[in-house]
Amino acid sequence: MRLPNRVALVTGASSGIGAAVAQALAADGATVVVNYPGGSPDAANVVVKTITDAGGRAIALAADVSKEDQVQAMFAETIRQFGTLHILVANAGIQQDSPFADMTLAQWQRVIDVNLTGQFLCAREAVREFLRRGPQPAMGRATGVIVHMSSVHEVIPWGGHVNYATSKGGIMQLMKSLAQELAPQKIRVNSIGPGAIKTPINTSAWSTPEAEQKLLTLIPYNRVGEPADIGGLAAWLCSDEADYITGQTIFMDGGMTLYPGFATGG
Ligand code: NAP
Numbered sequence: 001m002r003l004p005n006r007v008a009l010v011t012g013a014s015s016g017i018g019a020a021v022a023q024a025l026a027a028d029g030a031t032v033v034v035n036y037p038g039g040s041p042d043a044a045n046v047v048v049k050t051i052t053d054a055g056g057r058a059i060a061l062a063a064d065v066s067k068e069d070q071v072q073a074m075f076a077e078t079i080r081q082f083g084t085l086h087i088l089v090a091n092a093g094i095q096q097d098s099p100f101a102d103m104t105l106a107q108w109q110r111v112i113d114v115n116l117t118g119q120f121l122c123a124r125e126a127v128r129e130f131l132r133r134g135p136q137p138a139m140g141r142a143t144g145v146i147v148h149m150s151s152v153h154e155v156i157p158w159g160g161h162v163n164y165a166t167s168k169g170g171i172m173q174l175m176k177s178l179a180q181e182l183a184p185q186k187i188r189v190n191s192i193g194p195g196a197i198k199t200p201i202n203t204s205a206w207s208t209p210e211a212e213q214k215l216l217t218l219i220p221y222n223r224v225g226e227p228a229d230i231g232g233l234a235a236w237l238c239s240d241e242a243d244y245i246t247g248q249t250i251f252m253d254g255g256m257t258l259y260p261g262f263a264t265g266g
Helices: 018-029 042-053 069-083 105-133 162-185 200-206 210-218 228-238
Strands: 009-012 030-035 056-064 089-092 144-149 185-196 247-254
Touching: 009 247, 018 030, 018 056, 018 089, 018 228, 030 069, 030 089, 030 247, 042 056, 069 105, 069 144, 089 105, 089 228, 089 247, 105 162, 105 185, 144 162, 144 228, 185 228, 200 210, 200 228, 210 247, 228 247
Parallel strands: 009 030, 009 089, 030 056, 089 144, 144 185, 185 247
Antiparallel strands: none
16 A cells, blocks of 8 residues: 555546546545535445445545635545545546637636636645645655646647647646645645546547547557556555656556657658
């Protein structure tokens, strides 16, 4: 176990990548807060049950990450129940796709609010708690660890998804600037940039053999990723094994960022 007794909060953990990250952190010993955006707690409770059935510790907490008051209430409740926080995985994200000329301000704003402002709000609350608590060497070499869930689209442009790609490009500078500012306080900040991972956000891209075959033309390693791939990376990145890594995006994409269209000479 690489994260014994750490307290971790994973946003958007009721589905897909967030659920797998929550399970991986718990399997490494962390107590995990499984955030979901409100509404029915059923999906979040399933994730909590999976963790507790395996002998881990987890609770579900609702908060829309784009709402400052809800984010602050979620962090306050986490600290009330568990005393502090050691790890934040800011994972919650959405897509609202549209050709650019038809994109409404509401579509633009909602994606920026959840994917970028939500990561700012959660990172700020985590940093406030890390600084308040200070170093706790028995809980790892870093005073606190933040992992932002970015995307290959922080570097690969994505027509028809301008709001989403812009939010992920913003996460890159949010993460790097935070990492630069907070390294002296021993707070590590990194991003994971997933390629295509099988989750509900992109079902249409892999749910039929034809769609999956088309998707695979973009993936040199020739398989679509699974949420557990990202879970394993997140747990390692949060652990002391990765203590000297800060300010980096680790792409986990089967080679999607290798410009596979140039594989035969362009
Ligand atoms: P997903 O299965 O749709 O999961 C998204 C999660 O975020 C769900 O738990 C969702 O809850 C939650 N969420 C949505 N809006 C929220 C809000 N305002 N506040 C709190 N939680 C909210 O998608 P996913 O693929 O796992 O995506 C997770 C992250 O990975 C996203 O940041 C996404 O951009 C990134 N990513 C995914 C891929 C991929 O191929 N799947 C690739 C690159 C990056 P509900 O289900 O209740 O709405």
